Amino acid sequence: MPTYKAPVQDYLFLLNDVFHIERYADLPCYADFSPDLVEATLTEAARLCDNVLAPLNRTGDSEGCVRHDDGSVTTPRGFKEAYAQYREGGWNGLKFPQEYGGQGLPSVLAGALTEFMAGANLSFSMYGGLTRGAVAALLQHASDELKRKFVPKMVSAEWTGTMNLTEAHAGTDLGLLRTRATRRPDGSFTIDGTKIFISAGEHDLAENIVHLVLARIEGAPAGTHGISLFVVPKFMPTDHGAVGPRNAASCGSIEHKMGIHGNSTCVMNFDGATGWLVGEENRGLNALFTMMNEARLSTGVHGFAIGEAAYQNAAAYAHERLQSRALTGRKQADKPADPIVVHPDVRRMLLTVRATTEAGRALAVWTGIQSDFAACAVEPEVREQAEGHMALLTPVIKAFCTDMGFNGAVLAQQVYGGHGYIAENGMEQFVRDARINQIYEGANGIQAMDLVVRKLDMNGGEPMKAFVREVEAWLQRNAGNPAFAMHVSGLKAALGDLQQAGQWITTHAGDDPNVFGTSAYDFLNLFGLVAFGYMWGRMCEAASSRLATAPGHGDTYLSAKLAVGRFFFERMLPETALLLERIKTGTGSLMDLPDEAF
Amino acid sequence: MPTYKAPVQDYLFLLNDVFHIERYADLPCYADFSPDLVEATLTEAARLCDNVLAPLNRTGDSEGCVRHDDGSVTTPRGFKEAYAQYREGGWNGLKFPQEYGGQGLPSVLAGALTEFMAGANLSFSMYGGLTRGAVAALLQHASDELKRKFVPKMVSAEWTGTMNLTEAHAGTDLGLLRTRATRRPDGSFTIDGTKIFISAGEHDLAENIVHLVLARIEGAPAGTHGISLFVVPKFMPTDHGAVGPRNAASCGSIEHKMGIHGNSTCVMNFDGATGWLVGEENRGLNALFTMMNEARLSTGVHGFAIGEAAYQNAAAYAHERLQSRALTGRKQADKPADPIVVHPDVRRMLLTVRATTEAGRALAVWTGIQSDFAACAVEPEVREQAEGHMALLTPVIKAFCTDMGFNGAVLAQQVYGGHGYIAENGMEQFVRDARINQIYEGANGIQAMDLVVRKLDMNGGEPMKAFVREVEAWLQRNAGNPAFAMHVSGLKAALGDLQQAGQWITTHAGDDPNVFGTSAYDFLNLFGLVAFGYMWGRMCEAASSRLATAPGHGDTYLSAKLAVGRFFFERMLPETALLLERIKTGTGSLMDLPDEAF
Structure with a gap:
């Protein structure tokens, strides 16, 4: 296990x-x-x-x-x-x-x-x-009244929450959703409809479940501008923080899924359930965005979290498993074979997982700090810049960290050979669980579109410029350090590729909006690599500085940071050039094949 | 479904x-x-x-x-x-x-x-x-006697076969295996030991199961040179082709696996079972190589087979699923949204699966023809060249086609969004089933080592030279064709990258054998891309020629071939340059981190 x-x-x-x-x-x-x-x-x-x-x-x-x-x-x-x-x-x-x-x-x-x-x-x-x-x-x-009724119980985890967006025919395209909200005289609403893929929709862990539900108020405009957000509890809350009568919100079935079996994924039926409006009418998507952005960042974190767990087990196995001899001659003569950690290709797999996991974590921590700035910095311009950072980085963290996390789980499983395919060793579960991170909270292709269509040029491109300035400051700071010559030249080239790609997209999308779509995924990966490169730059800088100023304490850990960083710079970051070239091939190879030929 | x-x-x-x-x-x-x-x-x-x-x-x-x-x-x-x-x-x-x-x-x-x-x-x-x-x-x-007893029943599928190699502590490193064979006076052997991961080890489909079992004859040398191959049937065959008494070969348990649930993966116990030697004593690995090479090629075929199945379903879904509008404006105004096949990123996923599936199939067909040459060509030099082709291409087909097949299954699942994670839609099964192809019959990292260590320079590098000559002939044939200018320049560059990479490895591995290991996987991928590029070259050449000489019949199919080929040349083949550069970074970034730092 x-x-x-x-x-x-x-x-x-x-x-x-x-x-x-x-x-x-x-x-x-x-x-x-x-x-x-x-x-x-x-x-x-x-x-x-x-x-x-x-x-x-x-x-x-x-x-x-x-x-x-x-x-x-x-x-x-x-x-x-x-x-x-x-x-x-x-x-x-x-x-x-x-x-x-x-x-x-x-x-x-x-x-x-x-x-x-x-x-x-x-x-x-x-x-x-x-x-x-x-x-x-x-x-x-939410209104103060709703906050008072629900938030303390949820903060304490006595009650849990859910996010009810998807319907069978409306996933990415929430504008198609059909769940109805009918106004009642007392200001509450009657909610009718069926939602699918509702994580934690029903369970036995808490005394109440608070569903946040997207629905369309009668007479609201079609599309995304007619959607409102409602709070629909499983049990009606009393004024004293207890649970009252059962609401008509129930789990119709649970899905059989590839993974995350321990979480109940429900079809939720709302049959005349009572709900209260959260935020303004027809501004439900806006209200839900807070939750969605939070969920997207968390999903990115889940990506490298599974990468880390899978890495730990694969590394332990690579020490235990004895198989064949090192290419340079036997390392552990007293044993029938060497541990597989001596084999270069096993190291390639382990280092790939580690390099992406540790960079993902750094990116999430950096963004977490920005999130605190956005919430409580005194100066408005600091708050604004932090919000720009979060808007820009959220799709990158969500998609790139989950793609890398899935890839990492697959590589870690591969280290186990045939034993990785067997359920009881648990490595295949990491793969199955990691897979959902790429799909839910906005599939990764949608994140890529969010990045190129909405984020690249938002506020006159200021968040992107701020990101570039950050990386440039690192480059400048380390330009004279011979130990970082490879890091500096690599990151500089990668940043240049990112800027060129962004310009190429902006320039060409005006004539043909398909340019957004044909370049989105490569651009997101390019951005992810540069962001990871910057994080490795920061980590190598810090490790090197601590080794110089306070040697002796944690040297093994710090030296390993430098080694994993080197791996990233030498073997992973250079892919940016390929991604830029691919973006510049334009739309033809994706769009010329007629629909019916697929 | x-x-x-x-x-x-x-x-x-x-x-x-x-x-x-x-x-x-x-x-x-x-x-x-x-x-x-x-x-x-x-x-x-x-x-x-x-x-x-x-x-x-x-x-x-x-x-x-x-x-x-x-x-x-x-x-x-x-x-x-x-x-x-x-x-x-x-x-x-x-x-x-x-x-x-x-x-x-x-x-x-x-x-x-x-x-x-x-x-x-x-x-x-x-x-x-x-x-x-x-x-x-x-x-x-096998001897004529054994052939007579077993082969007709297996050809007719009345009896099935298995391959018993792996033991719990001996997978890649078969030299460690412990199953014992003890000689009996009548020339048969007593087989004792436990094998794991035995596909089709026990089932109810056939009246007998014929296990091919690797074991060590008492007194045989340690390591791989002391291993012999035995045929160990579930039921002893009578002289008249019927089944006789039960042999002591039995299934101790079946594994719970990530996928291929319909195939029984058994722990096989041989408790004093009767077996007969196949081929020479201590040359069991050699005898088994026939089966293993066959299995490796088939596994490569399984790779794109699942890619194809997953593609077909993803493409159908992309036509059915209505979600959002095309970036260039609505395509199907009468529907609430456009089918997702209009979205560039969905096309990217579908085309990636298709480009790799169709190239894998072409490579397997080409190699299948070579296999027929090897078996029945009259001229010895034709047979020899065909054998060289098979030896060289087998690890490439096994590893590259299964990596691409898994990747294809993942992309096809992604096209389904959340519905792809639900078991009943079957897309997640493709992913779980495809995963085993990368692991068994020699994990893909082992295939990469086989390619660089054994195959690259075998027979003075003749198979590699013959492959290069083939590709060069295509380049020469199409050099003057303006419609193929991009194809020719791309494939020429990729072939150059492959040759440079091969030379770099050969030159540097003499000083440091770790070079084989640090470059193996990238080299295999580079080879795979060039081989796929050549296959796309051949397919585009044939499609273009048929469109010119016999227009009207199958034009849609042939035009699609050209379009998918273009996608491969523009968006996939250029990765070879990156792989070459990565190989040339050498061993440091993989080998310098001490074992204990993992």
Whole structure:
């Protein structure tokens, strides 16, 4: 059975050495954020994830969720007890305001918890993850009355949340959705319709489930401008924070899926259910965007979280498994064969997983800090720049980190050879679970379109320019360092490829909008590589500086950072040139084949 | 539920227009091989695969195989009846000599059947596939007595075969294996040991199962030079072709796997079982290589077979699924949204699957023809060159076609969005089933090592030179054709990259054998791209020539070939330059990190 150890050390390195969070002590939300508190919180979170959640991952997969005839759903054995520990530890409220019962800690720390939980047990982590997303949407858009009724119970994890968007015929294209909302005299609405793919739609972990549901109010315009957001609880809340009568929102069936079996994916039926409007009428997509962006970032985190878990097990196996001799002659003569970690191609696989996992984590931490800036920086221009960063990076993190995470899970499984295909070793579960990250919360192709169509030129291209300035500052800072000559020249070339690609798209999309679509995926990958390259630049810079200024402590860890960084710069980053060339081939090779020839 | 339609038209195009098999009528084994026979055979094979095997693919996955307390194994519902049809149709004997009850048809035709069956139902196809591999090994290495006893029953598919290599601690490194063979006075052997991952090790489809088992004869040298091959039947054969007493070879358990659930993967226990030596003592690996090479080629075919099946369903879905409008404005105004086939990124995914599937098929057909040359060409030098081709191309086809097939299944699943993650739509099964092709019959990393260590310089590099000459001949033939200017320049550059990479490896591996390992995978991919590029060159050449000489018939099909070829040349082939550069970065970035830092 696979094991898991939350990467606490890597977070401490990123927070302290790479991003120097101590510099932000003047930020209100970082005021009480001491290195000791960080370490204590991460260590405690790791304890829960390593010891309680990870051991339930395999059994959760093989048992799955069961729906009973009365519509109730039982989660796998042990989930209930683990959820109680999660709730009692106050983990769900880590980043939420104290006035709602949260701990008021920065987002960047909550991001670490998101990784740890998903690395330990993705299915389990989604119950709390969706709840936190729903809380974020309610906090930003709901009336005080609704906030008072729902938010504290959700912050405490006594109640969980869901996100009800998709219908059978309306996934990417939410404008097609048909769920109806009918106004009642008391200001509430009657909700009728069927939603599919609703994660955590029904379960036995909490006393109530709060559904956020997209629906169309009678008479609303067609398309995306006629969609409103509603809160539709499973049980009606009383004024005293208890649960009242059952609402007409129920799970019609649960899906049989490729993976994440421990999370119940429901068809949800709303049959005259009571709901309350969240935010403005017909502005539901806007209100839901808070939750969606949060979910997209978290999904990106889930991508490298599974990469990390898969890596840990593949690396352990590569030490244990004895097979053939090293090409340069036997390494462990006392054993019948050498451990496979000596073989270059096994190292190629392991290093690929590690290079992408660690860069993804750095990118998420950097973005987590920006998220805190956006929420609580005093200067409006800092908040605005941070929001631009998040808007730009969200699709990149969502798609690139999940593609890399899936790829990483596949490579880690490959390290196991035939044993990787066997269920009880757990490596194939990582592949099946990681696969969903590329699909849900906006399929990765949709993220690529979001990036090129909406984000590249938003606010006159300012977020993109700010990103380029960041990378250029690193290049300038390290231009004279001979140890980083390869890193600097590589990142400079890659950044140039990114800028050229962006210009090429902007220039040509005016004449032919298909240019957006034919270049989107390659552009997103190009951006992902440059962002990862910048993160490796930052990590190598920090590791090198700490090795020089404080040698002796953690040298093995820091030297490994430099080695993995070198691998990324030498073997992965140069792909940007290929992606730029591919973008410049234009639309013909994709668009000329008539529809009917497919 | 997914559907499947065997690609008969594509085989007819490849056999008739691209590779002109009518030119080989002077080859003994092609003497009766008329275009009519080809078409009739393929059409009949397609009927079996489309109508009988494909409908059992989903149910076979969800039911799986069941082992009972007595050690017997039941295959999924319908497999038994389908197997009877397969047997009665004489399909298992397609390419085997008539003296053993086969039909004596060329290998290239049997290759088409291999694809059709795997595309329809990979799990089912393996029962016959392993039998055919075992027959090939027995025909080449077994005594006349053993051939007489076993081969006719296996050619007719009354009995099936297996390949017993792997033990828990010995997979890639077969030299470690421990199964013992003890000589008996009557010349037979007593076999003791446990094998794992034995596909089709026990089932209810046939009256007997013939295991080919690697074991070490008492006193044999350690390592790979002390391994012998034995035939160990489930039931002892009588002299009259019936089954006699039960042998001590039994299935101890069946594995729970990621996919291919319809095939029983057994732990096989040999407890004093009776076996007979096949070929020479201590030359078991050599004897097994016939079967293994056959299995590797077939596995490569399975790779694009699943790519094809996944493509067909994704393309159909892309026509049905209405979601959002085309970037250039609505295409189907009467519908609530356009079919997603209009979206460039959906086309990117579909075209990637198709470009790799169709090139893989062409490469397999070309190699199938070479296999027939190797078996029955009159001139020894033609046989020798064909054998060189097979030795060189086998690892490329095995690894590259299965990597592309898996990638294709993932992309096809992605086209389905969230619906692709749901079991009943069958797309996720393609991904799980395709995954095994990269792992078994020698993991793909092992294929890459086989290519660079053994094949690149074999016979003074003659097979490699012959491959280069082939591609150069195409380049020369098409150099003056303006319609192929991009194809010629692209393939020329790619071939140059391949040659440079080969030289770089040969030059540097002398000083540091790790060079083989650090460059192997990239070199294999580079070779795969060039081979696919050459295949697309041949297909475009043939399509273009037929459009010019016989317009009107099949124009849509031929134009699509040209379009998909263009996609491959513009968007996929240029990766060779990146792979060459990566190879040239050498060993440092993979080897410098100490083992303990993983």
